[in-house]
Amino acid sequence: MPLETTAGGSERLQTFPRLLFHHARTRGSAPAIREKDLGIWQTWSWTGVAERVRALACGLAALGFKRGDNLAIIGDNRPHLYMMMSAAQCLGGVPVPLYQDAVAAEMLFVLNDAAIRFAAVEDQEQVDKLLEIREQAPQLEHIIYDDPRGMRHYNQPFIHDIHALMEMGRIHDRNHPDFLDAEIEQGQGNDVSVMLYTSGTTGQPKGVCQTHGAFIAAARGSMETDRLEPAGDILSYLPMAWVGDHLFSFAQALVVGFTINCPESSDTVTTDLREIGPTYYFAPPRVFESLLTSIMIRMEDAGALKRRLFHYFLGVAKRCGADLLDGKPVGLGERLRYGLGNLLVYGPLRNVLGMSHIRVAYTAGAAIGPDLFRFYRSIGINLKQFYGQTETCAYVCLQPDRAIKFDSVGPAAPGVEIKIADNGEVLVKGPMLLKEYYQRPDATAESLNADGYFMTGDAGFLDADGHLKIIDRAKDVGKLANGAMFAPNYIENKLKFFQHIKEAVCFGHDRAMVCAFINIDVGAVGNWAERRNIAYSGYTDLAAKPDVYELIRECVEQVNAALIQDAMVADSQIHRFLILHKELDPDDDELTRTRKVRRNFVAKKYEVLIEALYSGKASQFITTEVKFEDGRRGQVSADLKIVDAKTFPTMQKAA
Amino acid sequence: MSRTIGEVILDLQNISLRFGGVKALTDISFDVREHEIRAIIGPNGAGKSSMLNVINGVYHPQEGAIIFHGQERKKMEPHRAATQGIARTFQNIALFKGMTVLDNIMTGRITRMKASFLEHALWLGRAKREELEHRQKVEEVIDFLEIQHIRKTPVSRLPYGLQKRVELGRALAAEPSMLLLDEPMAGMNVEEKQDMCRFILDVNDQIGTTIVLIEHDMGVVMDISDRVVVLDYGKKIGDGAPDEVKNNPEVIKAYLGGGH
Numbered sequence: 001m002p003l004e005t006t007a008g009g010s011e012r013l014q015t016f017p018r019l020l021f022h023h024a025r026t027r028g029s030a031p032a033i034r035e036k037d038l039g040i041w042q043t044w045s046w047t048g049v050a051e052r053v054r055a056l057a058c059g060l061a062a063l064g065f066k067r068g069d070n071l072a073i074i075g076d077n078r079p080h081l082y083m084m085m086s087a088a089q090c091l092g093g094v095p096v097p098l099y100q101d102a103v104a105a106e107m108l109f110v111l112n113d114a115a116i117r118f119a120a121v122e123d124q125e126q127v128d129k130l131l132e133i134r135e136q137a138p139q140l141e142h143i144i145y146d147d148p149r150g151m152r153h154y155n156q157p158f159i160h161d162i163h164a165l166m167e168m169g170r171i172h173d174r175n176h177p178d179f180l181d182a183e184i185e186q187g188q189g190n191d192v193s194v195m196l197y198t199s200g201t202t203g204q205p206k207g208v209c210q211t212h213g214a215f216i217a218a219a220r221g222s223m224e225t226d227r228l229e230p231a232g233d234i235l236s237y238l239p240m241a242w243v244g245d246h247l248f249s250f251a252q253a254l255v256v257g258f259t260i261n262c263p264e265s266s267d268t269v270t271t272d273l274r275e276i277g278p279t280y281y282f283a284p285p286r287v288f289e290s291l292l293t294s295i296m297i298r299m300e301d302a303g304a305l306k307r308r309l310f311h312y313f314l315g316v317a318k319r320c321g322a323d324l325l326d327g328k329p330v331g332l333g334e335r336l337r338y339g340l341g342n343l344l345v346y347g348p349l350r351n352v353l354g355m356s357h358i359r360v361a362y363t364a365g366a367a368i369g370p371d372l373f374r375f376y377r378s379i380g381i382n383l384k385q386f387y388g389q390t391e392t393c394a395y396v397c398l399q400p401d402r403a404i405k406f407d408s409v410g411p412a413a414p415g416v417e418i419k420i421a422d423n424g425e426v427l428v429k430g431p432m433l434l435k436e437y438y439q440r441p442d443a444t445a446e447s448l449n450a451d452g453y454f455m456t457g458d459a460g461f462l463d464a465d466g467h468l469k470i471i472d473r474a475k476d477v478g479k480l481a482n483g484a485m486f487a488p489n490y491i492e493n494k495l496k497f498f499q500h501i502k503e504a505v506c507f508g509h510d511r512a513m514v515c516a517f518i519n520i521d522v523g524a525v526g527n528w529a530e531r532r533n534i535a536y537s538g539y540t541d542l543a544a545k546p547d548v549y550e551l552i553r554e555c556v557e558q559v560n561a562a563l564i565q566d567a568m569v570a571d572s573q574i575h576r577f578l579i580l581h582k583e584l585d586p587d588d589d590e591l592t593r594t595r596k597v598r599r600n601f602v603a604k605k606y607e608v609l610i611e612a613l614y615s616g617k618a619s620q621f622i623t624t625e626v627k628f629e630d631g632r633r634g635q636v637s638a639d640l641k642i643v644d645a646k647t648f649p650t651m652q653k654a655a
Numbered sequence: 656m657s658r659t660i661g662e663v664i665l666d667l668q669n670i671s672l673r674f675g676g677v678k679a680l681t682d683i684s685f686d687v688r689e690h691e692i693r694a695i696i697g698p699n700g701a702g703k704s705s706m707l708n709v710i711n712g713v714y715h716p717q718e719g720a721i722i723f724h725g726q727e728r729k730k731m732e733p734h735r736a737a738t739q740g741i742a743r744t745f746q747n748i749a750l751f752k753g754m755t756v757l758d759n760i761m762t763g764r765i766t767r768m769k770a771s772f773l774e775h776a777l778w779l780g781r782a783k784r785e786e787l788e789h790r791q792k793v794e795e796v797i798d799f800l801e802i803q804h805i806r807k808t809p810v811s812r813l814p815y816g817l818q819k820r821v822e823l824g825r826a827l828a829a830e831p832s833m834l835l836l837d838e839p840m841a842g843m844n845v846e847e848k849q850d851m852c853r854f855i856l857d858v859n860d861q862i863g864t865t866i867v868l869i870e871h872d873m874g875v876v877m878d879i880s881d882r883v884v885v886l887d888y889g890k891k892i893g894d895g896a897p898d899e900v901k902n903n904p905e906v907i908k909a910y911l912g913g914g915h
Contacts, residue, residue: 038791038794038795038797038798039790039794039797039803039806040794149799149861150857150861152860152861264803265801265803265804267803267804268803268804271804271807
């Protein structure tokens with residue numbers, strides 16, 4: 001029943017506050033939000049949430065919050081902060097979640113850009129940050145905090161306890177019983193429902209204004225694709241300022257009506273995951289990777305019998321697990337073996353991971369290694385990828401069940417149109433597009449083309465089945481001398497999927513061939529070297545070992561073999577490479593703080609190495625200055641070998 | 656800060672403690688006021704830990720009087736001190752290594768458990784109610800010290816800094832009116848020390864607990880304590896606000912040697 005009424009696209013339910021009160025009316029006793037507090041999971045029903053949102057909204061109104069005002073939300077995923085989002089929306093205001101770990105100075109830009117008068121924050125830490133920058137953000141009038149700890153001595157009149165606000169709201173509600181319903185009634189689907197700031201790798205962050213309609217459309221689309229049900233659970237632990245959390249924990253939760261679960265603290269997420277056993281889960285690839293690593297390490301310490309059982313059944317899963325999940329035909333013998341494995345290994349493993357109940361798990365945000373991806377699918381976890389931006393409600397492509405291609409992000413999601421521009425850039429259109437960048441008509445005009453397509457800035461192509469493959473940022477895509485497309489990131493990601501390669505930088509724009517710098521992963525390669533009794537003193541020494549070069553050459557050649565499979569990138573095979581004598585480091589400005597390679601900087605700094613790669617030299621001497629963590633500077637120098645890798649004739653692609 | 660330092664709650668008058676011929680403490684008098692943070696400092700072997708042990712009844716001084724909450728205290732056992740609201744932590748961590756953090760902190764509640772052994776064994780009504788109540792209190796302590804992530808971890812698997820925090824947790828679980836901390840920051844790095852300082856200040860500020868602490872890190876002592884008493888060779892050589900003590904020539908001599 002609830003699915004019908006919420007999914008039916010009823011005209012009445014075109015804003016999030018209406019959806020919230022609809023859930024409260026039709027299935028009020030169902031759990032809406034859980035939070036672990038003092039060691040026990042506390043549940044709020046939809047009725048309970050609606051009551052609090054009502055009190056909070058009226059409280060905000062009593063403080064003078066008006067239609068069109070923006071409400072900053074700063075903190076970890078706390079039920080009250082989600083409720084504050086709804087409260088602001090009830091009044092026709094716009095919640096603006098900020099990254100809670102940002103320092104005060106970083107918040108200042110957003111506070112001023114969005115003309116924030118009201119801020120709802122989690123705790124003392126965030127209050128202190130706001131107080132620190134209050135001078136520079138004079139329009140900030142009220143700060144509301146959730147956690148009273150440490151707040152006893154803050155007696156400034158503009159700082160309010162959230163419970164005091166609710167009390168204020170209840171009084172307001174009693175005096176003006178029709179006020180809030182009228183406010184909610186005024187809200188329309190094309191009103192802005194939330195403003196999410198993009199991280200702004202270039203220039204200042206921009207506020208992406210999304211409407212109720214956009215997020216509701218995105219949420220309905222994913223609900224249809226994944227057949228999400230009201231009786232579900234999700235663990236809400238990713239930053240509220242991130243578009244993904246807003247889609248999963250807010251928009252989808254309100255549209256579908258499943259339960260969101262807020263972990264006790266950011267350190268307890270793994271325990272909380274096990275206790276909740278969500279049906280729906282999102283994590284970035286590195287989380288899946290570290291989970292797998294910890295399993296493997298623990299298995300190394302297990303008894304011989306368990307270890308053998310584990311590896312045997314993992315082999316079985318590798319052969320047929322993913323096919324079973326995709327509904328492909330699998331022989332009876334393998335089916336039986338997989339069934340036994342499920343009983344003895346996969347089931348318990350899923351349980352340990354807290355993934356026993358998972359119906360759909362998503363990953364996105366970075367490239368996920370194919371082995372890693374297949375591992376989770378093979379043990380019966382329906383891990384999938386999606387693709388989208390803040391500007392598209394994180395909703396462009398979803399991998400559909402039973403048609404997963406690990407190197408694509410899936411076909412266009414329901415309601416989304418995808419077009420590839422002549423330069424290879426992915427263009428998208430649909431109900432989930434942003435309304436505008438906040439007070440930045442110039443930026444809005446730049447990102448939406450004349451036909452109303454949003455320009456993602458990503459380069460990609462649609463394969464024969466209509467699945468989108470993302471290859472790189474459009475601005476990074478170049479051309480080889482022969483005119484073939486050169487997508488450095490795509491090749492680098494393929495290299496980085498090898499555990500021995502930590503970082504790679506490829507060159508090839510306007511050149512006849514592709515060459516690469518490699519950073520080895522000192523942990524993985526060091527371990528590998530130890531097992532072979534290869535002695536080394538440090539990164540530089542290890543990187544120069546002939547055996548290591550041999551190891552990396554094999555990896556490079558495997559990448560080359562993979563590249564020729566795809567006509568678009570077959571010319572981008574890596575002809576020559578070298579292993580850098582130092583690790584690329586943010587302290588030396590070679591990487592950004594989020595560990596992305598600063599391509600142009602690296603190219604300039606190591607110009608002489610690139611020269612050597614393309615001039616056919618067998619080695620090149622280089623001295624580089626490095627900064628140590630304590631601020632001292634030193635020099636590293638080495639005579640770097642340059643090695644040719646085997647390439648494959650691209651003629652094969654015709655066959 | 657709004658906390659107000661109240662009346663004298665512990666008055667130590669002319670305390671002398673001897674172990675055979677060794678004089679550990681000689682004629683020491685000082686007092687502790689309600690809600691204050693009182694530090695005891697001094698070079699190694701000055702008698703600081705002995706002083707703490709006198710306060711919570713492990714040692715019984717041969718001479719002198721201890722007046723706690725207006726009553727002169729005769730010979731007293733440590734568990735009596737615990738029931739009177741004095742809790743402590745130890746210089747060398749004294750936790751139950753094999754037990755979880757939760758269970759360790761629960762032991763801090765033991766003086767407050769009223770149900771009998773039999774009731775506990777049979778899980779009768781009162782025992783059950785009590786357990787729930789105590790667990791609630793313990794969870795509040797866990798929340799306060801931000802150690803939710805290690806709730807179920809055996810203490811032996813924790814790093815030193817966290818063990819110290821757990822020990823503080825156990826002391827807090829007893830809801831003491833006076834907390835004795837014996838070098839709570841020994842062996843910690845700067846960040847751990849900052850955390851610990853914050854917790855000590857929070858305990859003092861929010862719960863109003865009176866704190867007597869021994870510490871070697873002068874920066875910490877000068878920053879967080881209201882009054883400092885300085886011992887050297889079992890004698891009191893200074894007493895007063897941190898600034899006074901810092902400029903006291905006797906104290907400087909004890910710490911830096913006579914030549915300066």
